[in-house]
Amino acid sequence: MYIAQGYNGDIGLWKYLFLPLGFIGLMAVNYVMTINSPISVEDAMQQMISEWGSNLVLILALVPLAVGFFVVLGWTKLIHQQSITSLTTSRKKIDWKRIFFAFGLWGGVTILITAIDIYFSPDQYVLNFDIAKFLSLAVIAILLIPLQTSFEEYLFRGHMMQGLGIATGRRWIPLLVTSALFGVMHAANPEVEKLGMGIMVYYIGTGLFLGILTLMDEGLELALGFHAANNLITALLVTADWTAFQTNSIYKDISDPVMGYDVLVPIFVVFPLLLWFFGKKYKWTNWKDKLFGRVLTKEEFVASNDAESLMA
Secondary structure, eight states: OTGGGGGGSOOOHHHHHHHHHHHHHHHHHHHHHHHTOSSOHHHHHHHHHHHHOHHHHHHHHHHHHHHHHHHHHHHHHHTSOOOHHHHHBSSSSOOHHHHHHHHHHHHHHHHHHHHHHHHHOGGGEEEOOOHHHHHHHHHHHHHHHHHHHHHHIIIIIIIIHHHHHHHHSBSHHHHHHHHHHHHHTTTTSHHHHHHOGGGHHHHHHHHHHHHHHHHHHTBSHHHHHHHHHHHHHHHHHEEOTTSSOOOOOSEEEOSOOOOOHHHHHIIIIIHHHHHHHHHHHTTOOOHHHHHHSBOOOHHHHHHHHHHHHHHO
């Protein structure tokens, strides 16, 4: 029922195309400028950080995406004439407990995995902790990173998922398309320049995981919580000279960046285990239909809502 929530708005193909095409266009321009730049992304970021400081560079990176979050919500409300609740979930109201549970779970797992890695590979990390700089980072990160991650979720797993699902009548098409586009969005990241295009497996795989979360749970709540925890906790815990978020974090990774098990294990081990766990906790059933079945027509959706109203 989540994709069909788009019927609650004023349907129009151009209304679903405008935001994605605009954002993809901006990402394409950014990527072209990056690959044609005379200096590497890493060197450019280091130059900016040396001149402005890492906190200001982080703000400049996050503010456009934070603004994008409000643009998506405003577009949904004013142009689609759709409620934010129906863009977020198929439930009658947004389930904040789901958001905070996913945030706490993945935040805890991230801290544990990082602590284990630091313990067994101490030579690959240096303590980077400066209380004054860290507190400034914490304020910036807590205020802006959840807006950044929520923008990506509402655009890809919300706006685009509902639009593509309604247009094609199938669930697997928006799942695969939004996952691929989510990965492509990160193509200009310094990690890609440093590790090569193989890192795209991680980005696309993460998009696929978040898309499955959304379709199986019939809402964005778990994806919102997971994504916010992933970016926020990482920004506060560990930084490196070759990552998109170069922050005044607690630790700094000084190891040579290589494509290794740490890229593949989350996609092929950790994420499937999380899907199994969430499935057990929230009693997910009918996986095949929810991931590969068809989307209700508008008439079926209206009839279903009418039937629920009569039963209530």
